[in-house]
Amino acid sequence: QVQLQESGPGLVKPSETLSLTCAVSGYSISSGFYWGWIRQPPGKGLEWIANIHHGGSTYSNPSLKSRVTISVDTSKNQFSLNLSSVTAADTAVYYCARHGENRLDFDYWGQGTLVTVSS
Amino acid sequence: EIVMTQSPATLSVSPGERATLSCRASQSVSGNLAWYQQTPGQAPRLLIYGASTRATGLPARFSGSGSGTEFTLTISSLQSEDFAVYYCQQYISWPLTFGGGTKVEF
Numbered sequence: 606q607v608q609l610q611e612s613g614p615g616l617v618k619p620s621e622t623l624s625l626t627c628a629v630s631g632y633s634i635s636s637g638f639y640w641g642w643i644r645q646p647p648g649k650g651l652e653w654i655a656n657i658h659h660g661g662s663t664y665s666n667p668s669l670k671s672r673v674t675i676s677v678d679t680s681k682n683q684f685s686l687n688l689s690s691v692t693a694a695d696t697a698v699y700y701c702a703r704h705g706e707n708r709l710d711f712d713y714w715g716q717g718t719l720v721t722v723s724s
Numbered sequence: 725e726i727v728m729t730q731s732p733a734t735l736s737v738s739p740g741e742r743a744t745l746s747c748r749a750s751q752s753v754s755g756n757l758a759w760y761q762q763t764p765g766q767a768p769r770l771l772i773y774g775a776s777t778r779a780t781g782l783p784a785r786f787s788g789s790g791s792g793t794e795f796t797l798t799i800s801s802l803q804s805e806d807f808a809v810y811y812c813q814q815y816i817s818w819p820l821t822f823g824g825g826t827k828v829e830f
Contacts, residue, residue: 650811650822650823650824650825651760651768651811651813651822651825652822653819653820653821653822656820664818664819665819666819667725667819668819700767700768702767704815708773708774708815709756709815709820710758710770710773710813710815711758711760711768711770711813712770712773712779714767714768714769715767716766716767717767
């Protein structure tokens with residue numbers, strides 16, 4: 606059973622960098638698939654942030670691209686998100702998830718972690 | 725960017741009734757559409773992919789249809805556990821985009 610688990614600070618100050626990690630179990634990232642991040646502001650809908658393949662190819666939402674860095678560590682079977690220069694608008698539940706290489710729906714999700722941007 | 729529009733925003737139905745949810749794309753996504761269910765405090769759960777293929781283990785009361793720009797998710801006979809928010813997502817092009825959601829309530 607594939608499982609994903611997000612971790613990282615629950616509180617980040619404005620203008621700082623939000624850093625999250627997603628640990629994957631039950632599947633080796635090196636075996637394939639894309640691994641990504643989606644966020645959901647409180648009471649609102651879903652926004653895709655970025656994806657990465659174990660081979661290193663990445664895709665990011667243009668609305669966030671200049672602030673997003675996504676990376677993968679196959680030795681630890683995990684991937685990470687950095688979002689720089691955060692503001693209150695970046696307060697959200699952040700989910701990590703998996704999608705296929707040809708079929709880009711998200712079939713496995715982490716439980717999500719709330720990140721609040723506040724001084 | 726392909727904009728996904730879901731309607732209605734809220735759907736009030738009773739257990740045992742049929743629910744019909746709509747999703748419209750601003751341009752054709754062919755059959756590259758997924759539906760998700762989200763209950764309070766939980767991550768979204770994949771229901772349908774390829775517009776009409778049920779995810780593993782999904783009850784047959786859930787069905788998806790459509791192609792191009794118009795899609796429908798139908799729940800034939802609502803059970804108590806089906807009261808949730810439903811999202812559609814297109815995956816024909818980057819950026820991947822979601823609809824704003826339909827809340828199915830009693």
